[in-house]
Amino acid sequence: MARRLARRGVDLSVGSFTIRLRSNIPCVARGLELLYADYALGPAQELVDFEIRIHPPGVLRRWLRPQVTFSFEGHAPFKPLPRAQAFALFEWGLNWVIANNAHQYAIVHAATVEKSGRAVILPGMPGSGKSTLCAAMVCRGWRLLSDEMALISLQDGMLWPFPRPIGLKNASIDILRNYAETVVIGETVADTAKGTVAHMRPPRTSIDAARTPACARLLAFPTYKSGAPVEALPLGKAQALMRLVQNCFNYSVLGAAGFAALADTVDRCECLSIEYGNMARAIEILERRAMNGEHG
Amino acid sequence: MPSLALSSRLRFLKRTWDDGCVVYVVDSGETHLLSSACALLLERLESGSASLRVLSDEFLSLSDDLTQEELSGLLEDIIRSLRKIGLIETGENQP
Numbered sequence: 001m002a003r004r005l006a007r008r009g010v011d012l013s014v015g016s017f018t019i020r021l022r023s024n025i026p027c028v029a030r031g032l033e034l035l036y037a038d039y040a041l042g043p044a045q046e047l048v049d050f051e052i053r054i055h056p057p058g059v060l061r062r063w064l065r066p067q068v069t070f071s072f073e074g075h076a077p078f079k080p081l082p083r084a085q086a087f088a089l090f091e092w093g094l095n096w097v098i099a100n101n102a103h104q105y106a107i108v109h110a111a112t113v114e115k116s117g118r119a120v121i122l123p124g125m126p127g128s129g130k131s132t133l134c135a136a137m138v139c140r141g142w143r144l145l146s147d148e149m150a151l152i153s154l155q156d157g158m159l160w161p162f163p164r165p166i167g168l169k170n171a172s173i174d175i176l177r178n179y180a181e182t183v184v185i186g187e188t189v190a191d192t193a194k195g196t197v198a199h200m201r202p203p204r205t206s207i208d209a210a211r212t213p214a215c216a217r218l219l220a221f222p223t224y225k226s227g228a229p230v231e232a233l234p235l236g237k238a239q240a241l242m243r244l245v246q247n248c249f250n251y252s253v254l255g256a257a258g259f260a261a262l263a264d265t266v267d268r269c270e271c272l273s274i275e276y277g278n279m280a281r282a283i284e285i286l287e288r289r290a291m292n293g294e295h296g
Numbered sequence: 297m298p299s300l301a302l303s304s305r306l307r308f309l310k311r312t313w314d315d316g317c318v319v320y321v322v323d324s325g326e327t328h329l330l331s332s333a334c335a336l337l338l339e340r341l342e343s344g345s346a347s348l349r350v351l352s353d354e355f356l357s358l359s360d361d362l363t364q365e366e367l368s369g370l371l372e373d374i375i376r377s378l379r380k381i382g383l384i385e386t387g388e389n390q391p
Contacts (some may be wrong), residue, residue, distance in 0.1 A: 016299065032299060236313060236314060236315025237311075237313035237314070237315065238311075238312075238313045238315045238316035238317060238318050238329055239316070239329070240316055241311065241318045242327070242329045245318075245327050251327075252325055255322065255325060256320060256322050258307055259309055259320035259327065260309070263311040263318065266311075267311075
């Protein structure tokens with residue numbers, strides 16, 4: 001794997017995208033082997049959607065300290081990061097690539113999961129607890145669509161999966177490690193811009209269903225508050241749409257089509273805000289609302 | 297008396313729900329959250345321009361708990377906010 005990754009690269013099929021990754025950084029190869037173990041990792045093909053490289057920067061920077069650079073189509077949109085963050089940089093960079101290029105979707109900063117054909121969108125800013133909640137729901141049998149972005153088709157409003165390793169931060173890492181026996185978590189990296197980070201391997205079932213879209217039925221804006229009781233409050237649809245707009249990465253690019261896609265999503269969903277300190281109870285409420293929601 | 301009309305220059309999309317109305321202005325790309333009362337006036341003006349007096353009478357007939365004075369204040373607020381984002385304009389004089 002490491003040799004193939006460093007030379008011709010590896011083509012990674014995730015949902016409706018094929019990404020070619022090349023890297024000579026050992027922790028990227030280790031991350032792929034562990035966290036993308038269940039994906040189709042084919043040899044380089046003729047056509048891919050996106051080409052990404054994770055590589056050491058120029059000579060002077062390399063001489064100063066061991067760092068890595070993210071390159072997309074030959075350009076480096078970010079400053080180099082410490083070498084230990086190379087795998088996380090791949091994940092963060094891939095999010096950026098999709099958010100800036102996949103304009104066939106309205107892309108909302110949100111975790112998305114599905115069960116029995118009913119998808120839940122959990123939008124939220126960093127620190128809202130959406131990824132932790134999403135990871136815990138996945139451990140409880142929900143299908144992972146994405147822990148980072150809701151891909152809402154402009155054509156038919158369906159949510160398209162983009163299941164990748166779930167990004168966990170700080171205390172969430174140990175919470176999830178202890179949450180279920182089957183959880184596989186990759187290397188922990190301290191002192192990143194987001195604190196200590198690690199990624200959780202998605203379930204095989206979610207990867208196998210990565211080309212099956214789902215219909216959103218519940219739009220829940222989570223806020224984690226340590227020790228707080230779970231409180232789910234109905235959210236008006238106009239308010240919900242404004243919050244969805246605020247969390248949409250490519251809203252300004254999409255124009256009227258983006259507005260229509262988000263408004264239709266709100267129309268389809270029961271909308272609520274949920275403050276929680278107890279994950280199991282929050283999941284119970286979300287499941288009940290998703291399965292028995294007002295939209296049948 | 298001058299009439300109020302939807303802006304002839306701005307194109308916009310709107311969705312209305314119980315808690316208000318969200319308007320997307322195509323020309324500016326801006327999105328605005330408006331009150332249900334604003335939505336009501338926008339919907340009224342979609343069917344044609346009207347003088348302030350006519351609008352005031354129509355709104356009064358819809359409300360059973362507002363005085364004429366309260367309604368005038370409400371209409372002024374609504375018109376001010378819709379004018380601010382350019383959705384309505386003053387049209388030709390109407391009787």
